[in-house]
Amino acid sequence: MAKLIYEDGRLLFTKEMKEEYTILIPSMAPYHFEFFTHLLQTEGYKAEVLKNTSFDLIHEGMKYTHNDICVPAMLVIGQFINAIKEGGYDIHKIAVIITQTGGGCRASNYVSLIRKAFKKAGYEFIPIISVNASGMEKNPGFQITTKILFKLINALIFGDLLMQLVNETKPYEQIKGQTMEVYHKVANELNEYFYYHNFRVFFQPNALIHKAIKQFEAIKTIEHHKPVVGVVGEIYVKYSPLGNNNLEQLLQSEGCEVLTPNMLDFFMYSFDSTVHDIKKYGGSFIQSMTFSLINKVIEHRRNKVRKILKNTRYRVPKTFKHIKSLAKGFIDYGTHVGEGWLLTAEMIELIEQDVPNIVCTQPFGCLPNHIAGKGMIKKLKQHYPSANIVTIDYDTSATEINQLNRIKLMISNAVQKETPSNGQR
Ligand code: SF4
The missing domain is CATH 3.40.50 (Rossmann fold)
Structure with missing residues (x-):
């Protein structure tokens, strides 16, 4: 032992x-x-x-x-x-x-x-x-070796991609359950990448990614358009079904399409924030260079995915640079405790994509996200009057019914305001 x-x-x-x-x-x-x-x-x-x-x-x-x-x-x-x-x-x-x-x-x-x-x-x-x-x-x-780092970047790229493909296909599938069947099959196939030998790991498996997207595109869908709801907030309650009481499933069962921003943006934001602080207050030049380089590698790889998505029926996620530019004039880039300025920028990104219906998930006891999330809504609504944002507090000792009622109210507003252009790709 x-x-x-x-x-x-x-x-x-x-x-x-x-x-x-x-x-x-x-x-x-x-x-x-x-x-x-x-x-x-x-x-x-x-x-x-x-x-x-x-x-x-x-x-x-x-x-x-x-x-x-x-x-x-x-x-x-x-x-x-x-x-x-x-x-x-x-x-x-x-x-x-x-x-x-x-x-x-x-x-x-x-x-x-x-x-x-x-x-x-x-x-x-x-x-x-x-x-x-x-x-x-x-x-x-x-x-965390360089090899693990590259594998980690690709794992997150795969995760972001699959999350998007499932969410944009499942609400419209003609055969119930087909999207999840394809998802499990594709996830298994993507795992193949981790078994690549030596230097092959440092290259992006574009063929696997291309094949994955094609399999989702082959799923027959209905033409009917559903209200699109964006989900933003603190990283854990945003992505975790355990933390957000299965929010994705709930929204889908209420007849909505879910749009959740990419997780890799959060990591890029974290690296970018360190670079920001080093520039402003001093610190390790090597660390600043390393983090900037990692962000460049991530974006380079994501650009390849964007290129494949461009020729499909799916949305093309925006670049980190673009998302960052959206926060300007709303919140300072020095606000980077918790999700910081990224949370505000993600809400703007959704609104500018014609997705004004947003659930902002906030954990109980999370001060930073109450500031950059809830605290920014008044300003966002002044600038974007169409914004239909609801903040949901996730507190394990509170009843789910409160959350449900608020989400349902937001959805009924979304359905009322629904226009043909809403959520256009
Ligand atoms: S305070 Fe908020 S952002 Fe920080 S760890 Fe807790 S939930 Fe996450």
Whole structure:
């Protein structure tokens, strides 16, 4: 059994553990995280994305976190502890992994919150791996190598693409269930990329992407147009069905098409924010250059996807540069705690795409997103009178009925205002 090694009182994930341990990944974005297991497996790790979503999980979260903490932190901790207790794992051979943003938000402190919760629950022997780009916490058994970075970028590109293809096809499919059938098949085929050998990993698998899009395009759809609803907000509650009470499904069952902005924009925004701060207040030139370079690589790859999408019936997502330009005059680029200016820019992007119907998801206890989301709505409505934005607070101790009523009211406004040009591609 691997020896427990500590550094400054922190339990490390060692090279020995890499061989023996299974890394548990919290579920957040089903379309994106689908690829993480294969990504890590092909790099010599054993990994599993958690699937537990029972009500007990919320209780565990509430029990082991302070009631002041934001909902995403509470759910992630609750999911880990519930999985450790009920998941049937050998608890001496598991580790957990979580991102650490390094910004001013609580997301930088999830690692210490998990550590505290594990100690309270008697699991302090379970190592916690931090994934961060600023060298905050290092572990000898886990490293983001250049190969992993490229695989990660492609996993997120695949996730963004599949999320878009499903959301733009499913509401219009002629044969019920066909879109999800194609989705599972295509996701499996895209996993092939992670098994590419050596330098092939550094190239984008354009043929696989092209084939994926074609398979969705082959699904027969109805002509009927449905109201389009954009979903923005804090990253966890925006993408996680557990965090947002299955918002995507709810909107689809209410007869809407869902449009959720790309997750990669959030990562580009995070890198861009560090570059912004280094320019303004000083810092590492190398870090600034590295982050700018990563953003260039991401955009270069996404441009290839845009090029393929241009000749299809699907929307072509906007560039990060364009999205950033939309925030100008509304909110300062220095506002980058939580989703910061990106949240405002995403709402403008949707409105300018003729999608004024927006659900802005806000976790309970999340001050930054209440400022850049809810706090910006008055200004947005003054500038765009057609904006039909509803903010929904996600609080695990509140009833769902309140959320449902507000969403339904927004949808009925959308249906009333519906024009033939709404949501045009
Ligand atoms: S953005 Fe909000 S929800 Fe996310 S970690 Fe920060 S405070 Fe919590």
